[in-house]
Amino acid sequence: MPIYEYKCGKCNGVFEMLVSSTASRAPACPECGHKRTEKVFSVFASHGTSSRAGSAGSCGSCSSGACSTCRR
Numbered sequence: 001m002p003i004y005e006y007k008c009g010k011c012n013g014v015f016e017m018l019v020s021s022t023a024s025r026a027p028a029c030p031e032c033g034h035k036r037t038e039k040v041f042s043v044f045a046s047h048g049t050s051s052r053a054g055s056a057g058s059c060g061s062c063s064s065g066a067c068s069t070c071r072r
């Protein structure tokens with residue numbers, strides 16, 4: 001199962017959660033119990049930057065767009 005990062009809409013805490021691929025609902029915040037959490041797809045996004053590494057298919061360490069860096 002993949003590990004996703006979630007950000008709490010109340011305390012802004014970021015936590016990681018093992019999530020089944022069939023689960024569509026975000027888990028509650030483990031810190032404050034708030035239920036409005038949003039999935040964070042990129043580690044870069046969690047640091048407040050919206051810049052992307054160019055167009056699809058390259059992250060600098062591969063050319064296929066399928067490495068662990070590209071896919072986060």
Ligand SMILES: [Zn+2]
Nearest residue numbers: 008011029032
């Ligand atoms: Zn919280």
